[in-house]
Amino acid sequence: MNGEDKIGIDLRQGLRNSIYDGAFAQIMSVLTSGIFLTGFALLLGANELHIGILAAIPFIVQLTQLGSSFVIEQKGKRKRTCLAFASVNRYSWLLVFAILLWRNPEQSPTSIWILVGASIISYLFGSAGGVAWLSWMADLVPQEIRGRYFAKRNMILAIVGVVVTLLAGKYLDLWKNLGANGEVYGFLSVFLIAVICGVISLHFLKRIPDLEKEKPKKEGLGFWKMVKIPFGDSNFLRFALFSASWSFSVNLASPFFAVYMLKDLKMSYGLLALVYILNEVSSILALPLWGKLSDRFGSKPVLSLTTLATSLLPVLWLLTVSSHFVFIIIILQLYGGLFWSGLNLNNNNLLLKLAPKENNSIYLATFAALTGLATAVAPVLGGFLANELRGTTLNLGYVKIYDLLFLFLISGFLRLVSRIFLQKVTEPKEKPVGRMIRALGRLGTLNVTKGFEPLLNYVYLATSRITDFIEKKENSMKNEKMGEDDQN
Known part of the structure; x- marks a missing residue:
């Protein structure tokens, strides 16, 4: 087996493992966010302020990606960085089990802040590792198949998300009538399942190759100079x-x-x-x-x-x-x-x-x-x-x-x-968007009857012409503006 064949096999296996990693990470994400995180917070006595904080956390922590990107650009080692941050992201949800230190956790104000704290740590490290993952995938997935590959991956993750949401909702309903704190234990078991699935996703993440050689990058470039790039x-x-x-x-x-x-x-x-x-x-x-x-x-x-x-x-x-x-x-x-x-x-x-x-x-x-x-x-x-x-x-x-x-x-x-x-x-x-719309009108996947084809073809043709006209106008205005700037 020559070197190129080995790279091809590693790439195929890496793309497959990325889908497996994404599927198990999606299970963890669904079970620790959205309606389940909100439902658990409300059960623990959360008010509008707590819910607002929980909703804002995933987006505010994205600012930390600037720091993690600096580390990546200086040291390389995207895979190692991603795995380290992803591990903390997964295991941090175990902190929610600290609410069991209280006899009636749904009546303790501390319980909700434990949940908020676990969310902050998880999203913080997940966001920091996310930039390493994106940089890693940008080199791993060939550009000529990128659209189809991520479409397939996103489709699988969406199916997993729908199934998990339905099953977890039914599962939590079973805990409602199991006595004191029954629903709390139900949510805690859901979070435990989420952590287990997150750990499984790490197993597949480790098996994805980083095709770019790990090497230091621009050791002398400071943080603020790099941010300006x-x-x-x-x-x-x-x-x-x-x-x-x-x-x-x-x-x-x-x-x-x-x-x-x-x-x-x-x-x-x-x-x-x-x-x-x-x-x-x-x-x-x-x-x-x-x-x-x-x-x-x-x-x-x-x-x-x-x-x-x-x-x-x-x-x-x-x-x-x-x-x-x-x-x-x-x-x-x-x-x-x-x-x-x-x-x-x-x-x-x-x-x-x-x-x-x-x-x-x-x-x-x-x-x-x-x-x-x-x-x-x-x-x-x-x-x-x-x-x-x-x-x-x-x-x-x-x-x-x-x-x-x-x-x-x-x-x-x-x-x-x-x-x-x-x-x-x-x-x-x-390519021009009008050309894409015309091609879209000719797709056999529409499965329309012959009687509707003339109408659909007319609609697609008219839409594409309008789109092309708008595009030409925008380009003309842009060129005129550039000409004015040159004269000034």
Whole structure:
């Protein structure tokens, strides 16, 4: 076996182990975040302040990636760094068992702060290790298959997340009637399962090769000089500003869609869980398509289409004032899952493309810091606006806008505005978005009948022409602006 064959085998095994690692890490993530972390916190007596802190932690700690990226750039050793941080991330959840020191943990104020402390440690080290993992994967996954590979990986992780959420929810229901502290023990057993799955994921993480030789990098470059490097890359900075402004626009309203469904529409938790699962199913089915489009046309064209589609989504929630709101919400969740899967996949892929191999970890860390800060601030401001808009009503005849619907409209408008930054980003070898839309209309996977084909072809052709026209106008305006700058 020659050296090239061995590298090929190591790569295939590494990509397979990355999927296994991701699957078990996803189980741990689902069981220690979201509805389970919130449910456990509420059981321990958490108030709005505690819930707000828990929600903000994952995003605030992304600022630490700047420090970990400096270590990586100076010392290399991405795999060793990632494993060290990931190990602390997994084992830190064992700290929640300290609440058993109290006889009635749900009545002790200290219990909730133990949970908050465990969350801070876990997310802190998970975030610090995340930049090493991204830098590692950027070199491991060949660019020509990156879209399809991460589409497959994300699809598997989404399926795992749906199954684990359903099973864990049913499992916790069994503990409710088992006497004093029964539900507390139920949550603790869930967290123990999460730690075990996290440790299993470490086993597969260790088996992934780091194809780049471990070597020191630029020993003499100081921290602040290294932090400034990404800010000198105008194309990358435009993309980072787009992602930060987009994250802010989305998270301004995203925590309040569930509030709107529960409080305003009086939906049950069971129905709420069902519509979210439909969103995940739609996402899973669409991921292979977005992966192929990304590899063929580039990530930016896919982002241009999916950001436009998801910008309209908050506005469509105005239709839920109808008496048929359940049917409308189901359609919106299927629609959202379809386009959000393509957006998330290609946002990550474009990040990996634009971050150069040299100093790529500091690029990834800067990106995470900017988007994390924007994402942490947005829901706090959104909560303030939600309180201020409570009781406000605007009757437009067919549509009545009130309370949180105003916040949804603001979010949709800001999403459209944030797309300005995306249009100014340049991706190597990107194809026109109009060409992608025309190709999308010819895909055999649509399985439409002959009677609908002429209509669909007309819609796709018209859409692609409009998109090409807008793109030409934007390029013309950009060239005129550059000409003016040259004259000045």
